[in-house]
Amino acid sequence: MEKKIKNFLPKKSPLFIAFLILSIISYLIYFNFFLITKNSKQNTNYNGTMLFKNYCASCHTYDKTNSYSDVGPNLNNLKISSTEIKEIILNGKGNMPKFNEILNSNEVDSLLKLFQD
Numbered sequence: 001m002e003k004k005i006k007n008f009l010p011k012k013s014p015l016f017i018a019f020l021i022l023s024i025i026s027y028l029i030y031f032n033f034f035l036i037t038k039n040s041k042q043n044t045n046y047n048g049t050m051l052f053k054n055y056c057a058s059c060h061t062y063d064k065t066n067s068y069s070d071v072g073p074n075l076n077n078l079k080i081s082s083t084e085i086k087e088i089i090l091n092g093k094g095n096m097p098k099f100n101e102i103l104n105s106n107e108v109d110s111l112l113k114l115f116q117d
């Protein structure tokens with residue numbers, strides 16, 4: 001087994017070894033980059049769910065986030081537009097508190113994304 005590998009590698013070829021090491025390093029960098037972009041995408045979705053659990057789940061049922069409460073209306077089949085949802089989140093409605101001083105615009109956007117797909 002070891003002999004076979006030794007025979008396969010060209011002997012005394014520092015250029016070949018350097019090329020081999022470079023390829024391995026580039027592969028690792030590429031693979032890492034791939035992992036990082038994949039993770040940051042997951043974080044965006046995760047954020048919306050986390051935000052919902054922290055700020056909305058105490059009152060609303062929304063299956064997507066495994067949240068169940070009937071203080072406020074069920075949000076599973078919302079018929080209102082994204083603009084209206086944003087308006088309600090920012091300024092509240094009836095017994096729902098307003099969140100304009102609690103959530104920043106990125107957080108509101110993450111929440112809105114939850115309702116989009």
Ligand code: HEC
Nearest residue numbers: 055056059071072073085088089093094095096097099111
């Ligand atoms: C203290 C309880 C409470 C919390 C917390 C709360 N809501 Fe509400 N929400 C309500 C109530 C009550 C209503 C109904 C208001 C009305 O129509 O008078 C409502 C209405 C809504 C509506 C409109 C539903 C419809 O069918 O028209 C949306 C969308 C909504 N809430 C989203 C959210 C989001 C997103 C959060 C988290 C940022 C949140 N709510 C947090 C109580 C709450």
